[in-house]
Amino acid sequence: MLAFRNLLRRRIRTLLTVTGVAIGVSIVVALSAIARGFRTQVNDLFSSGRAHLILSRKDAADPILSYLPESLLGELRARDEIAAVEPVVLGATQVPPLAVFIFFGTTRDSPFLEQIRVVEGEGLFATPGTDRVCLGARAARNLGREVGDTLPLGGRELTVVGLFESATPLIDAGALLSLGDAQELAGLEQKITSALVQLRDSNRDALVRAEQELEADYPEIEATPPSEWAAAFDEFDLAEQTATVFTILAICIGGISVMNTMLMSVFERTREIGILQAIGWSRWMVVRQVLAEALLVATVGTPLGIALGVGIVELIGSFQQFSWVAGHYDTTVFLQGIAVGFGMGVVGSIYPAWRAVGITPIEALRYE
Amino acid sequence: MSDDVVLRIEGLRKTYETGRVRALDGIDLVLRRGEFVSIVGPSGSGKSTLLHVLGALDRPDEGSVWLGGQDLVTAERLDRVRARSIGFVFQLHNLVPTLTAVENVELPLYALDVSRAERRRRAEELLVAVGLSERLHHRPSQMSGGQRQRVAIARALVNQPELVLADEPTGDLDQETGRHVLELLERLREERGLTLVLVTHDMAVAERADRTIRLIDGRIASS
Structure with missing residues (x-):
């Protein structure tokens, strides 16, 4: 009182x-x-897909700086415990008026595509070709772009072929490119930033065993479940x-x-x-x-x-x-x-x- | 200590400034239950120091002070002694300005862990006794000087103390209002059997007491 x-x-x-x-x-x-x-x-980026493990560079401070050789994919695909491996290139660039614009380079079969839903136009891989880009709904709004417009990225003019939505704002505010376009844009020739691994056996023990074996065989690699991916980076x-x-x-x-x-x-x-x-x-x-x-x-x-x-x-x-x-x-x-x-x-x-x-x-x- | 002795002081000494100023120099004093004693003396005679020791606000350097059955020189918690056994009325009313009259009167009872209902009952009963039944929920700023001092008297009595100490209680009031406050204190003392010690400069006020103690240079000059 x-x-x-x-x-x-x-x-x-x-x-x-x-x-x-x-x-x-x-x-x-x-x-x-x-x-x-x-x-x-970041943990949600690949969580809802089929990927059981994400491979990144062990000492990378940031997912964008996690450089891995693309040749690694062939070695990984040859391993018994692995059913599929798909590469990802994660990059960032400037697209006026945005100071930071995130793009994802993927392949046609990437589990990453499960994170998005095409709402307008067509999917990135619906028609073969390069210089194609799908924009997240937020990105399209922020950049004032529609399907059919062009988008200047890294000195190239890419055509917006579709718009997608994602529950993760980081994806929704970014762009989807083919792996090759993304590698070129990021200056990563024959390199990727991470690999999404699907295991044949996904039970807990198999997952832990695969993590340990991959890290033992490839000391430069850190293998983490998608929901804990952010923990791999100091940033x-x-x-x-x-x-x-x-x-x-x-x-x-x-x-x-x-x-x-x-x-x-x-x-x-x-x-x-x-x-x-x-x-x-x-x-x-x-x-x-x-x-x-x-x-x-x-x-x-x-x-x-x-x-x-x-x-x-x-x-x-x-x-x-x-x-x-x-x-x-x-x-x-x-x-x-x-x-x-x-x-x-x-x-x-x-x-x-x-x-x-x-x-x-x-x-x-x-x-x- | 016999039953009717409320306070007994023997050989009380108190010095300040590491012994250079003798505020009290060998005071012996006995107060009996229901007694009204006034303390007078010039400035610097030791009145305030004596009041502080009597009121368990300070400890003496030498001597003994017994209040009821308790030795105040060795008591660990003087705040508990003050809460249980002593009521103060100051020259300035010293009420908390943000609280109403009844809330101000309740304040000492917080230290005694009295229940909320009992606090309110006792505070209201005392405010009625001092003639402020119409001012229970008024703040100090909404009351006259005399009314505020009556609230302060109610606050001093709410813990049912053995000893009430009043330090120039009329010093800040006009003559008429001061007289009413004194009459109130005397009436309450008679009704409740209080032991009242009143410090004053005013001989007319002092002479209303049963006994007047005159202090000079820290000693009792006459009693």
């Missing part, structure tokens, strides 16, 4: 502090949701580590904001705190009072921050340049937001609480 009334005493100051907490929480929620969303999308860890750094920064900066408010509140109420102690309140009760005020600020600021964070992600995703951005909101993201909000409250109230218990009733009674 007293904590609530104290906060209402200085409404503007309280409002600014709540806003500070909300902004801190929103940044953490947005960063975490985007980082996790990106990882989820995604880096994104989440960045979110963690921002989390710590948000707690520190937000904590200082809360501390400032609580300190001013304690200084303003020096006499009042002394009187409360004089009438029997213990130091712990005074600490609880300061803590309660900070936690009240956090209780209001945290949900606002979470809502703001979700709004920021959705806003970013609505921009043409970032249409591949899709937040992944799982329990961890929300728990991070809550931890940051209340972390700010606790961090911000420690010093003011310490100052408050340092006030003795005698000093306070002299204080005017």
Whole structure:
């Protein structure tokens, strides 16, 4: 009761502090949701297809930099445990106005094609030929292209032969090319960026055995199930580590904001705190009072921050340049937001609480 | 300590500035239940220091202080002593401005873990007793100086203390209002059998007490 009334005493100051907490929480929620969303999308790229394993270069920091020799495919196809292997070239280029435009080079039989649904025009391989491109629905919107239009890519003019949709925004905002066109565009002659492997026997034991044997026979290769593919690349860890750094920064900066408010509140109420102690309140009760005020600020600021964070992600995703951005909101993201909000409250109230218990009733009674 | 002795002080000494200023210099004092004692003396005579020791706000350097059956020199938790046994009325009312009268009166009871319903019952009963039945839910800013001081008196009594200490309770009030506040304190003392210690500069106020203690240079000059 007293904590609530104290906060209402200085409404503007309280409002600014709540806003500070909300902004801190929103940044953490947005960063975490985007980082996790990106990882989820990468894991989803090949998850719904027939592929049991994805082969990538072991030390590659990014899927685009995972160069494997195309000749590897023949060796893999000759192995008993493997039913099929299809190559993928994953690349990125600039297509004005987009700073980053992702393309996927595949073959006619690639499990990757199971991730998309042609909604207009024809499929990439419906008619033989080169310089053909299928655009994701988002990509077509972002680039203002329709079936029959041309698209300049890497100095070549490609014809848009079809539009497709995918549940994964990263695919939906990209383009599908033949393997050869993609290799040329990415400058990867006789190279691929990953291989999708279908095993003859897909039970758990066979999968683990195949992973181990492939990695033993080809030390430069990392074999991972599609749903864990992102774990093969340091880049995604880096994104989440960045979110963690921002989390710590948000707690520190937000904590200082809360501390400032609580300190001013304690200084303003020096006499009042002394009187409360004089009438029997213990130091712990005074600490609880300061803590309660900070936690009240956090209780209001945290949900606002979470809502703001979700709004920021959705806003970013609505921009043409970032249409591949899709937040992944799982329990961890929300728990991070809550931890940051209340972390700010606790961090911000420690010093003011310490100052408050340092006030003795005698000093306070002299204080005017 | 006999049953009717509320407070016993023997050989009380208190110095400040590492012994250079003797605020209290050998005070012996006994207060009996229901007694009304005033303490007077010039500035710097030790009145406030004595009040602080009596009120368990400070510990002496030497001597003993017994309140009820409790030794205040060795008591671990003086806040518990204050919460259970002492009521304070200050010169300035010192009410929490954001709380209503009844909420202010309830404050000491939080330290005693009294239930919400009981807190409210006792606070309302006391506010009625001090004549503020119409002001229960008013904030301090909505009340006159005299009314605020009556709320402060109710707050001092709500924990049913053995000892009520009033530090210049009329010092911030006009004469008429001050007289009413004193009359209220006297009436409540008689009705409730309170032991009341009142510190004042005003001899007219001091003379209303059963006994007046005059302090000079930290010693009792007359009693």
